[in-house]
Every structure is written in C-alpha cells, then in structure tokens.
Amino acid sequence: MIEVKDLHKSFGDAHILKGITTSFEKGKTNLIIGQSGSGKTVFLKCLLGLFEYEEGSISYDGKIFSKLSPNEKRALRAEIGMVFQGSALFDSMTIAENVMFPLRMFTKQSKSEMEDRVNVVLNRVNLPDAHKKMPSEASGGMQKRVAIARAIVNNPKYLFCDEPNSGLDPKTAIVIDNLIQEITDEFNIITVINSHDMNSVMEIGEKIVFLKDGLKAWEGSNKTIFKTDNEVVTDFVYSSNLFKKVRKMYLEESD
Amino acid sequence: MIYLHNIGTYFIMIKDIFRRPTKWSVMKPLILKDIDDLIIGSLGIVAFISFFVGGVVAIQTSLNMTSPLMPKYLVGFATRQSIILEFAPTFISIIMAGKVGSFITSSIGTMRVTEQIDALEVMGINAINYLVFPKFIALTLYPFVISIAMFLGILGGLVACVYGGYGTMEDYIEGVKMDFIPFHFIYAFVKTFVFAFLLATIPSYYGYFMKGGALEVGKASTTSFVWTSVMIILVNFLLTSLLLG
Ligand SMILES: Nc1ncnc2c1ncn2[C@@H]1O[C@H](COP(=O)(O)OP(=O)(O)O)[C@@H](O)[C@H]1O
Ligand SMILES: [Mg+2]
Numbered sequence: 001m002i003e004v005k006d007l008h009k010s011f012g013d014a015h016i017l018k019g020i021t022t023s024f025e026k027g028k029t030n031l032i033i034g035q036s037g038s039g040k041t042v043f044l045k046c047l048l049g050l051f052e053y054e055e056g057s058i059s060y061d062g063k064i065f066s067k068l069s070p071n072e073k074r075a076l077r078a079e080i081g082m083v084f085q086g087s088a089l090f091d092s093m094t095i096a097e098n099v100m101f102p103l104r105m106f107t108k109q110s111k112s113e114m115e116d117r118v119n120v121v122l123n124r125v126n127l128p129d130a131h132k133k134m135p136s137e138a139s140g141g142m143q144k145r146v147a148i149a150r151a152i153v154n155n156p157k158y159l160f161c162d163e164p165n166s167g168l169d170p171k172t173a174i175v176i177d178n179l180i181q182e183i184t185d186e187f188n189i190i191t192v193i194n195s196h197d198m199n200s201v202m203e204i205g206e207k208i209v210f211l212k213d214g215l216k217a218w219e220g221s222n223k224t225i226f227k228t229d230n231e232v233v234t235d236f237v238y239s240s241n242l243f244k245k246v247r248k249m250y251l252e253e254s255d
Numbered sequence: 256m257i258y259l260h261n262i263g264t265y266f267i268m269i270k271d272i273f274r275r276p277t278k279w280s281v282m283k284p285l286i287l288k289d290i291d292d293l294i295i296g297s298l299g300i301v302a303f304i305s306f307f308v309g310g311v312v313a314i315q316t317s318l319n320m321t322s323p324l325m326p327k328y329l330v331g332f333a334t335r336q337s338i339i340l341e342f343a344p345t346f347i348s349i350i351m352a353g354k355v356g357s358f359i360t361s362s363i364g365t366m367r368v369t370e371q372i373d374a375l376e377v378m379g380i381n382a383i384n385y386l387v388f389p390k391f392i393a394l395t396l397y398p399f400v401i402s403i404a405m406f407l408g409i410l411g412g413l414v415a416c417v418y419g420g421y422g423t424m425e426d427y428i429e430g431v432k433m434d435f436i437p438f439h440f441i442y443a444f445v446k447t448f449v450f451a452f453l454l455a456t457i458p459s460y461y462g463y464f465m466k467g468g469a470l471e472v473g474k475a476s477t478t479s480f481v482w483t484s485v486m487i488i489l490v491n492f493l494l495t496s497l498l499l500g
Contacts, residue, residue, distance in 0.1 A: 048377055077379035088370040092288070104281055105378050 001025055002047070002158065002190055007056035009039075009046055016042050017053070018214035027188045029181050029204045031195050034211035035236065040194040041085070043211065044162055047192065048082060049073070060158065078106040081151030083161040083180075085194075087143040089135035095146050096122070096131035102154045121149040125179060141172040145179070152183060159184065159191040165200060177203050198243055201225065210236070226250050265460050272388050272456075275381040282389065289393035293355050297400060300354060301347055305338075305404040308346075309411030312337055317421040330422050331430025334412035336439075343404040344443045345491050348450040351400075352483035356458040359390060360479040363462025364472040372463070387459045397451035398444055405443075442498045449494065450487055457483045 002024040009017040016039045024030040032040050045051045047058055049065055058065045060076060068076060081102075089098050096118050103114045122128060125145040135143055144164060151159055161180060165173035181204045184191040195201065201208060205222035210233055217232045225237060226247050238244045276282070316333045363386055366372050375382040409431060416422045461479035465471055 045373070050373055050376055074379045077377065080377060082374065082377045084370040084374060086369050088374040090371055090374070091365075091369075102378055105278065105380065 001061060002192070003057075003059045004047070005057045005059075007043070007046060007053055007058065009042055009051060009053040016214055017046070019056070020211070020214075020216050022209050022216060022219060024190050024192050025207065026190050027184065028191070028206040029184050030190070030192045030207040030209070031201060031205045032192065032209050032211060033195055033201060033205075033236070034217075036196060038211045039214050040196075040211060041162055044160055044192065044194055048080065048160060049077075078102075078154060079157040081154070081156035081159045083144070083147045083151050083159070083164050085162040085166060087135070087140075087147040089143055089146055089150070091135050093135075094131065095127070095133050095135065095138065098135065098146055099149045099153050102150060106154055117153060118149075121153045122146075124152070124183075125149045141168050141176065144168065144172075144176050148176070148179060148183070152187070155187070157189055159189050161191070161193045163194050163196070165195070165197055170199065173197065174199060174203065180204065198237065198240065201237075212236075264464060265456070268383055268387070268460055268463065269456060271381060271383040272391060273384070275384060276388070277380060277385045282385075285385070285389040286392050289389040290396060292358065293390060293393045294396045294400060297351060297354060298403065300350070301400055301404050302407050304350060305343065305347065305407040306411035306414075308342060309334060309338055309408030310415030312342070312408070313412030313416045313427075314419060314421060317416065327422055327426040328430035328433060330416055331412070331427035332433050333430070334416075334427075335409055335431045338408035338412070339405055339439060339443050343401050343408055344446045344450065345487065347401060347404045348447075348454065348487050349484050351397075351454055352458075352487060353480050355394075355454055356480050356483045357476040359455070359458035360462040360465075360476045361472050363459055364465045364475045365469075367463065367465055368468050368472060383459075383463065386463065387455065390459060391452070391455045394451040394455040395448075397454070398447045401443070401447045442494075445498065446491060446494050449490055453483060453486050453490065457486060 004023065005021050007017050007020045008015070020043065032043060034040055042051060046053050063072070063076070065073070065076070089095075090101065093101065096115075099118045099121060100114050103109055103117060107114075109117070118131070119128075122130065125148050127142065127145050127149070130138065130142065130146070135146065138146065148161075148164075151161075159180070164180060165176050168176060177200050180191060180193065183189070193200070193204070202222055205225065208218075208220055208222065208225055209216055210218040212232050218228065218230045220228060225233065228234065238247060277285075313330055313334045317330045320329060363372075366386070372382045372386075375385055413424065413427050413431075416427050417424050458479045461475045461482070465475040
C-alpha cells in the first residue's frame with residue numbers, strides 16, 4: 001500500500017498541494033482526477049520523489065520515502081515504473097533500446113536475457129515488430145505502449161501513469177486504459193493514474209481521488225461516483241451532456 | 256539577485272556533473288555519441304572558416320604593408336600570430352558557442368520539456384551526470400579542433416598569399432617560423448581548455464534548467480549562445496591579462 005499523509009507542496013508563493021491524505025491499494029487501478037491545473041502531476045511527481053515537498057509523508061509498503069538511505073531509495077526506484085504524459089521516450093534511442101534501458105540501469109542481465117525480456121513486454125503491449133523504429137516514427141498510441149512497456153519491463157511493484165490517454169483518439173484511449181488495468185491485475189501491482197477523462201473514470205476507476213484547489217475534495221470509486229451528491233464532483237462529472245444522460249439512466253436503472 | 260542565484264545554481268550543477276556517476280556500460284555509448292556530434296560534426300565548418308579567414312588575414316596584412324621598408328616575411332609572421340593567439344582559440348570558440356552550444360541547449364532543453372529528464376530521475380539516475388559528463392569528456396578533445404583550425408588558418412594564409420600574388424612561399428614560411436615563442440602555444444591551449452569547459456557547461460545549464468515548452472527551447476538556445484559568447488570574451492580578456500600581461 002502507498003500511504004500519503006498531509007502532503008503540502010508549494011512553488012514559491014503558489015501553494016499547489018494543501019494537505020492531501022489518501023492511500024492506494026495493491027492490485028487496484030487508483031485514479032487521481034481533477035481539472036487541468038488542479039495539481040495532479042505535481043502530486044504524482046511528489047510520490048515519485050521528483051519534487052521535494054514541505055510537509056507530509058509518503059510511504060511505500062510501510063517504508064517512509066524521505067527517510068530511506070540512498071541505497072534503499074535506489075532499490076525502491078527499481079520497483080517503480082512511470083508512464084509520463086508525453087510518453088517521455090528517449091528520442092535518441094530505438095524503441096527496443098528505450099524498453100531495455102531500465103534493465104541496463106538496474107540489472108546485471110546479459111544482452112540476450114535483456115533482449116528476451118524486451119520481446120516479452122513488447123509482445124505484451126501488442127508491439128511485436130516495432131523494435132528498430134525510432135520514437136519519432138511511432139504514432140501517439142504506439143509511443144504510449146512503448147512507455148508502458150518501458151515502465152513494466154523490470155517487473156515493478158508500483159506503476160504510475162500521468163494522463164496515459166491524453167492526446168489519443170477515444171478508441172486507442174480505451175485500449176490503453178484496459179491494457180493498464182490488465183497489467184495491474186496480472187502482476188498484482190499498485191497502479192496510480194492521473195486522468196481528467198470520464199471514460200477512464202468509468203472503465204478503470206477502482207479507486208478515485210478527486211483533487212480540487214490543492215485539496216482532496218472527494219474519494220470513492222466508479223461505483224459510487226455517479227451516486228454522490230458532492231457538488232464539486234458532480235460539477236466535474238456532469239460537465240458533459242453525455243454524462244448527464246448516463247447518470248439519469250443509471251439512477252433509473254438502480255431504482 | 257537573480258544573477259547570483261543563477262551563478263550559484265551553475266556551480267552546484269558543475270559539482271553534480273561528477274557526483275553519483277552513471278554505470279560505465281551506459282555512459283560509454285553516450286560519450287562516443289557526443290564525440291561524434293560535438294567534435295567530428297564540427298570539423299567541417301571549422302576547417303572551412305579557418306582556411307578562408309586565414310587567407311583573408313594574410314591578404315589584409317599584405318595590403319596594409321605599404322612601406323617598402325617592411326620585410327616580406329611579415330605577412331606570414333602576422334598571420335601566424337593572429338591565428339594562434341586569437342583567431343583559432345577565441346573566434347572559433349564563439350562560432351562553436353553558436354553551433355555546439357545551441358545544439359547542447361536545445362537537445363537537453365527538449366529532454367526537459369518532454370519529461371525525458373524526469374524519466375531518468377525516476378530511475379534514480381543523476382541526470383546532470385548522465386547528460387553533461389559525456390559532453391564534458393567529448394569536449395576535452397576540443398584542443399584537436401583548435402589545432403586543426405590553427406594549421407588550416409596558416410595554410411589558408413599561405414595559399415592566399417602565394418596564389419593571390421602577394422608574396423612568395425619562402426617569405427611566408429620564413430615568417431611563420433620566425434621568433435616562435437612556445438609560451439604562446441601554452442597560452443592558446445590554456446584558453447582552449449577553459450573555453451571547452453565553458454562550451455560544455457553553460458549551454459547545458461540553459462538546457463537543463465529551462466522551463467516551459469517548445470517555444471522556450473528556442474529562446475533558451477539564444478540566451479545560451481549570448482551568455483556563452485560573453486563569458487568566452489570575458490575569460491579571454493582575463494586570461495590574456497593574466498598570462499601575457
Ligand atoms: N515546476 C513548476 N514550477 C512552478 N509551478 C508549477 C510547476 N509545475 C506545476 N506548477 C503549477 O502547479 C499547478 C498544478 O499543475 P499540474 O500538477 O501540472 O496540474 P494538472 O492537474 O493539470 O496535472 C499549476 O498551476 C502549475 O502552474
Ligand atoms: Mg498534468
């Protein structure tokens with residue numbers, strides 16, 4: 001379990017996170033949702049140790065991140081996979097080299113062992129023949145899959161995804177969402193996903209944390225989000241007409 | 256205040272280049288790639304500019320020597336002095352601040368805005384070491400570039416002088432060999448090493464610490480060029496007063 005307690009983060013005078021407490025469980029896809037600019041990326045980067053924060057604590061399965069020794073941090077980092085919003089593939093490396101990179105950093109495997117593992121994960125994300133391509137030659141959806149492959153290649157215990165389906169067409173977006181959920185299930189890992197996409201909320205929101213103005217405004221799941229009366233949440237969820245209709249149908253069904 | 260802060264950050268970055276080194280198996284290909292991009296990739300333009308500027312220096316010198324009392328070997332002598340002392344180390348470095356510097360800033364800056372640097376840091380990599388150290392090592396070969404510039408500059412002067420009818424080859428070569436002071440070479444290569452260090456680190460600083468998106472990458476490259484050249488000129492002045500003054 002990842003536990004976050006009273007997390008505060010500022011940039012200069014701008015107080016971005018104002019005390020967030022929540023937790024994320026194993027084998028679940030945990031969603032952080034909220035409008036653009038609500039602090040989702042900053043929150044995720046604090047979890048990953050990319051940003052320092054002023055107050056609060058973050059613990060991974062009981063180990064408080066900020067209190068780990070450099071070696072322990074390194075060991076923990078080897079267990080973390082991250083999918084960045086723009087994929088963040090290394091543009092000077094081929095797709096196969098990108099996926100192999102964490103293995104070269106973290107393991108002492110031989111070249112052929114690494115190549116085998118790269119084949120396995122590239123197959124897993126349905127990219128069996130993309131090895132030699134450069135990231136710039138791949139479509140957005142393909143880059144996302146490569147980013148996922150790179151994130152899971154070293155068998156992580158924790159997977160983080162920042163808006164994994166932003167910039168993708170709705171169909172590809174669902175494929176990516178489902179892929180992340182299947183992987184979470186299959187490997188029984190803790191997955192935390194930033195999203196502002198209502199499709200994802202419905203599809204894979206096993207746990208949902210709603211951020212607004214640097215605070216946790218609501219917490220629940222895709223089962224409960226359509227029933228809540230919390231105005232901040234309903235405002236966000238039903239900003240589109242489609243979801244207003246979905247809610248009406250949903251409420252009628254459950255009556 | 257902001258300048259002080261930037262200077263502080265720059266020196267912290269310098270320290271970080273040598274901390275927590277990246278695995279050698281990962282670092283080696285990066286160094287080779289940077290040698291290719293920064294050193295090999297610059298030879299063409301450096302050779303071209305040196306040869307022709309050397310020619311121009313020789314022609315100008317001889318055109319300005321109107322008095323018949325001046326010895327003929329002076330053309331070769333003056334060309335050698337200006338090329339070894341200033342043209343090759345300093346002015347080639349300013350050109351490299353444009354070519355290599357903006358390449359470094361924009362490639363590191365792009366990695367910053369596309370979160371590739373975050374991707375490195377998530378894996379616990381010291382991104383400053385990973386990105387800047389190979390450039391630093393590649394640029395230790397920079398004195399070779401400057402040697403080539405010196406040689407081709409003097410050769411360009413010779414060719415222009417002889418084929419332009421400004422003097423004989425013998426006179427020119429006599430001038431090139433005349434009154435040679437080895438310390439001038441030391442001075443030139445001390446400068447070259449310092450400039451190489453500036454060329455590797457200042458553009459890296461502007462790329463690494465940039466904020467914003469693709470548009471800002473362009474702006475950062477321009478700022479980086481301006482400050483790298485300003486620093487080269489200032490350091491040149493300091494070293495010259497220190498070593499020759
Ligand atoms: N490195 C940074 N420096 C200063 N401000 C930042 C930085 N990163 C994010 N912010 C600010 O934090 C706020 C939240 O941003 P972000 O977490 O990216 O939102 P989102 O929920 O869309 O991911 C924004 O107002 C943004 O301007
Ligand atoms: Mg974001």
